[in-house]
Amino acid sequence: MTDPRHEVSDEIDRRAKRMKAMRDHPGPSPLRGIGTFGMIGWSVVVPTVGGAFLGHWLDRVAPQHFSWTIALILAGVVVGAMIAWGWVNKEGQDQ
Structure with a gap:
């Protein structure tokens, strides 16, 4: 016969690991997009x-x-595009 306290402890451990995994690796979100x-x-x-x-x-x-x-408007567009490219690459790596 198994110890009920051990079963409860295992269940809590499983839930905690699941919650940590969801927090560390959030799925795609419309708000994040x-x-x-x-x-x-x-x-x-x-x-x-x-x-x-x-x-x-x-x-x-x-x-x-x-x-x-x-x-300088054209230079600003080029600099902005490079910054945006960096953001897109960073967001792509996070997912």
Whole structure:
């Protein structure tokens, strides 16, 4: 005959391991996807808008035969895309 305390202890241990596994490896979640989408969006928007402001200021302070604003907007998009690419790779590795 088995000890009932041992059975209860085993059941608690199984449940604790299951809860820890769920916490350590959460499944895909719509909210997590929305959060990732938002983070990627901001990763592109912030450098682009920053480049626009810096470019506008440089156009007034140091005018050139090219537009600093357009050049730095494009640079901001490139930097933002690289940051977003890093986020996408990181999220892909986590799953």
